[in-house]
Amino acid sequence: MSEETVPAVVLAAGEGRRLDPLTNRRPKPMVPVANRPILDYVVSALAGAGIDRIVLVVGYRQERIRNYFGDGDDWNVDIEYVVQDTQLGTAHAVLQAEAVVDGPFLVLNGDRIVDPSLVSQVRDAVATDADRPVLSVTRSAHASDYGVVSIEGDRVTEITEKPTAPARSELINAGVYGFSNDIFDAIRETPTEKGELAITTTLETILADRPASAVREHDTWLDVSYLWDLLSVNAAILGDDKFETTQESALEGAVATDTAIGTDVSLGANATVGGSTALGDNVTIQPNAVVSNAVVFPDAVIESGAVVRDAIVASNARIGANTTIAGGTSTVVVDGEVHEDVDFGGAIGDNATLGGGVTVDPGTVLGDDAVVDAGAHVTGRIEPDAVVRRG
Amino acid sequence: MCGIVGYVGEGPVGSIVHSGLENLDYRGYDSAGIALVDRGSDDLAITKREGEVSGLDVPSVSSATCGIGHTRWSTHGPPTDTNAHPHTGMTGEVAVVHNGIVENYATLKDELIADGHEFTSDTDTEVVPHLLEQRLEAGHDLQSALESVVDELEGSYAIAAVEAGSDRIVATRHESPLVVGHGDGTAFLASDVTAFLEHTRDVTYLQDGDVVVLEDGTVTITQDRDPVDRPIETVDWDADAAEKGGYDHYMLKEIHEQPTALRQALSGRVNLDDGTADLNLEFPPGFLESLEEIQLIACGTSYYAAQYAAGLLESVADVRASAQLASEYTFNGGRDPWRTLTVAVTQSGETADTLSALRRASGAGVRTLAVTNTLGSTVTREADDSLFIRAGPEIGVAATKTFASQVTTLALLSLFIGRERGTLSAADARSALADLRGLPGAVQQVLDEADTVREAAETYVDASAYFFVGRTYGYPVALEGALKLKEIAYDHAEGFAAGELKHGPLALVTDETPVLAVLTEGTRPAETLNNVAEAQTRGSPAIGIVDGTVETNALDVSFEVPSLGTATPLVANVYLQLFAYYIADLQDRPIDKPRNLAKSVTVE
Structure with missing residues (x-):
């Protein structure tokens, strides 16, 4: 079997609720990092590894994905789409691709940045020994947030998804798999848990009698689980020569070097763009504004004198004049879980409008379409469409 | 107006021509055909039939060296297998595809019949292969035969011809588009670059009267039998943009x-x-300042974009401006041609009605400006200046993104002219630009x-008719909304100036005729709301597009848009596009190829 014939199935149907409100209008794979959607890094890595056929499993807000990738000409790959109408887990998503793959294939998560070398290693492993599933493993200090794996030699013998007991190792499932067609039968035999079919549950069963080949990932683990991860992953990519980042607009003024600047960005007099910052297409930064360590999505407007630090500003949002997102550390609650001391100035949802002179406390998450009156003080999590009056 | 394709070079000639036709079938899809020159045979291999390109088989030939293809939108003769192109003459030695109209075909046909030629189709095109055969018999080669034949033709045409036993395509154009693509040892020919964008982006736009020979991957162009150099340009359109990319x-x-x-x-x-x-x-010094009138000429959706722009021009550039239907346009009295600017708005740059109106304006001595999406198109050569809307290829017959891009580009033009004329302050311009x-x-x-x-479309899909109303900039948007619905859903839809509802159309209103109203900034929404209430009183469901400018609690359905000054109705239009799309989709209409319609109408 020639290498070129191994296709890749990329799971991009999920919503990614932990990144709410950014995922109210786009699936998590389309959240931009350094001005490119996360999924673009996955598709580029596949193309870089010589994979020429990609099946995207799409569902939630799929038009965003179809719009961006088309049929893959820009990446020199053939992209096909299969639809997962209801999101019933990763294994269920893989099952949707059954009709369009034959022989060994790769499975990747569309919301996790991967390296081309990892892709080619998994591809080589599954092409050599198609009877054995292939798992990529990496190391994480927070192993118990992920699928913890046990390894013997170069075989993966066990996987436990988000163990409640202390993790047996720091090795985790890095989310790039190599499978052959028999995975589909194995998935069908997998019992659902809470109505979901997870690929890791299928693997738990398979590994019991057929250990998988292990492929080790040595690169930095670039995972966007929470909103603040978007800032650190954005900074990591902007600071890493391995990734190509572009400055599409010629800006006059104080612009740090580790930035990504989209097309037609407008930068007013004396405005400052600090390091680790991505400004999307058509972003307007008015005079005297300061933006630093920030991810600003396309079409957003940051008015005169505003300060935006350690923050995410989603598409078409408007930050009023002299509004301050001061940045720094805070304690943030996501889905009832308390995260202490995270570096996170806040996130402003799509189309939200902040009037002039608003103060945004660190860790604030403002829902999309919310409106904040001039001079108000916002803190905590604010629902979409909310109107915050000055109180 | 049809699509023609040609290819010379290595590879699967038949399927390259076939896929080129598929990319062009927005230009016509009632019949299609392909002619291939087979290296191992003295005959041309031709397949043609009524129906879309997708149903057309590629002729089975062992080793084709070049081929031409055609997708048709009928003008002369109904869509049938025999009327489909390519056409041949008596001997079958030459095959011809043609886009346009041979206006004097009846005279030519009579002469040929008198000479003993027999015709099989009702088309104007068929005279061309017969005339070519006459010339070939008289000793001409294919190129000089075509040069001699076009001297006799009147009308508009792009013609491509192949001859059995000869590895080349000869083609020419007059007032119909034709573009050459340069590959690696290969050459392409088409009505529009989208036909071969996946193979090459290096193109040469032919000019009227050019005769081109494609042979062995080389392209030779002559004009009046003398060689001419035409520049090779690179199209920055994305090949992906002309593909469906996973959408239905x-x-x-x-x-x-x-x-x-x-x-x-x-x-x-x-x-x-x-x-x-x-x-x-660049306009001559003092020209814009001294303007007395700006005329915008256009058809269909472009006409509504022009109407929107006329309002903008009058308000920010303080100059009399009007949109005129190109097919009705004349340069009438009471005007000074030296103080008039005529702006031709056409997506394709090939719209015959718009081009002929443009020629009438030029003939009167008016300075002209083309606003188009298509680099190298006829309108860009005929107008004094060109402004591109940069929307990328639009394949769906119903124009959507090009309307948005036209209005936006024309809005920029109005600000530019307003600033040049000194009628618009920098501050007001900045606010409009923002x-x-x-x-x-x-x-x-x-x-x-x-x-x-x-969901709204599901509720109202069984309505007996749809009425769209708006005022000011909401009026052209209402007209455009109705046009979209008509085009793709085949349902009765009309757009009205909201105030006109009570002067007649109200008689049509029942509880089965939803009224869709544009109620945003830039549309005098409070007054329109009164007209909507008049319809609601008669039982009509009311759907409004609102931005909070007026209280709209009485609406049955309301869609919200953010306020963007006079650009707000353009945003509102996107709801109407989606509404038309879903109304059509719920009825399984062939949305990209509505019956009887084709894009870029290149006949008058």
Whole structure:
């Protein structure tokens, strides 16, 4: 079997609720990092590894994905789409691709940045020994947030998804798999848990009698689980020569070097763009504004004198004049879980409008379409469409 | 108006021609055909039939060296197998495909019949292969035969011909588009670059009277039998943009492409420092300042974009401006041609009605400006200046993103002219420019609500008719909304100036005729709301597009848009596009190829 014939199935149907409100209008794979959607890094890595056929499993807000990738000409790959109408887990998503793959294939998560070398290693492993599933493993200090794996030699013998007991190792499932067609039968035999079919549950069963080949990932683990991860992953990519980042607009003024600047960005007099910052297409930064360590999505407007630090500003949002997102550390609650001391100035949802002179406390998450009156003080999590009056 | 394709070179000639035709079938899809020159045979291999390209078989030939193809939108003779192109003469030695109309074909046909020629089709085209055969018999080669034949033809045409036993295509054009693509040892020919964009982006736009020979991957162009050098240009359109990219219909894809298209339309043109639009347009000193009138000429959707722009021009550039239907246009009395600017708005740049109106304006001595999406198109050569809307290829027959890009580009033009004439302050221009920069994000916001539009369409899909109303800039948007619905859903839809409802159309209103109203900034919404109430009193359901400018609690359905000044109705239009799309989709209409219609109408 020639290498070129191994296709890749990329799971991009999920919503990614932990990144709410950014995922109210786009699936998590389309959240931009350094001005490119996360999924673009996955598709580029596949193309870089010589994979020429990609099946995207799409569902939630799929038009965003179809719009961006088309049929893959820009990446020199053939992209096909299969639809997962209801999101019933990763294994269920893989099952949707059954009709369009034959022989060994790769499975990747569309919301996790991967390296081309990892892709080619998994591809080589599954092409050599198609009877054995292939798992990529990496190391994480927070192993118990992920699928913890046990390894013997170069075989993966066990996987436990988000163990409640202390993790047996720091090795985790890095989310790039190599499978052959028999995975589909194995998935069908997998019992659902809470109505979901997870690929890791299928693997738990398979590994019991057929250990998988292990492929080790040595690169930095670039995972966007929470909103603040978007800032650190954005900074990591902007600071890493391995990734190509572009400055599409010629800006006059104080612009740090580790930035990504989209097309037609407008930068007013004396405005400052600090390091680790991505400004999307058509972003307007008015005079005297300061933006630093920030991810600003396309079409957003940051008015005169505003300060935006350690923050995410989603598409078409408007930050009023002299509004301050001061940045720094805070304690943030996501889905009832308390995260202490995270570096996170806040996130402003799509189309939200902040009037002039608003103060945004660190860790604030403002829902999309919310409106904040001039001079108000916002803190905590604010629902979409909310109107915050000055109180 | 049809699509023609040609290919010379290595590889699967038949399937290259076939896929080229598929990319062109927005130009016509009632019949199609292919002719291939087979190295191992003395005959041409031809397949042709009524119906879309997808149902057409590629002729089976062992080793084809070149081929031509055609997809037809009938003008002379109904869509039948025999009327499909390519056409041949008596001997079958030559095959011809043709886009346009041979106006004097009846005379030519009579002469040929008198000479003993027999005709099999009802088309005007068929005279061409017969005439070519006459010349070949008289000793001409294919190129000089074609040169001699076109001397006798009247009308508009792009013609390509092949001859059995000869590895070349000979083609010419007069007032119909034809473009050559340069590959690696291969050459392409087509009515539009989208036919071969996946193979090459290096193109040469032919000019009227050019005769081109494609042979062995080389391209030779002559004009009046003398060689001419035409530049090779690189098209920056993305091949992907002309493909469906996973969408069910091009139209839905193109609706969703609007934020990107609008960013491209604005790119590099918004000058916030000086408060003006940078459009790279040079007018003679004093020309804009001395203007008394701006006429915008266009057809169909472009006409509604022109109507929108006429309002903008009058308000910001303080100059009399009007939109005129190109097919009705004449340069009438009471005007000074030296103080008039005529702006031709055409997506394709090939719209025959618009081109002939443009010629009437030029003939009267008026300075002309083309606003188009198509580099190298006829309108760009005939007008004094050109301004591109940069929307990228639009394949769906129902124009969507190009309307948005046309209005946006024309809005920039109005700001530019207003600034040049000194009628618009830098501050007001900046505020309008900021609104235009807000368009991509605002349109995305509407696209995110597509599901709610679909729900509304499900509610009203069984209506007996749809009425669209608006005032000021909401009026052309109402007209455009109705046109979309007509085109793709085949349902009765009319757009009215809201105030006109009570002067007649109200008689049509029942509880089965929803009224869709544009109720945003820039549309005098409070007055329109009264007209909506008049319809609601008669039982009509009311759907409104609102931005909070007026209280609209009485509406049955309301869709929200952000306020962007006079650009707001353009955002509202996206809801109407989606509404038309879903009404049509729920009825399983062939959305990208509505019956009887084709894009870029190149006949008058």
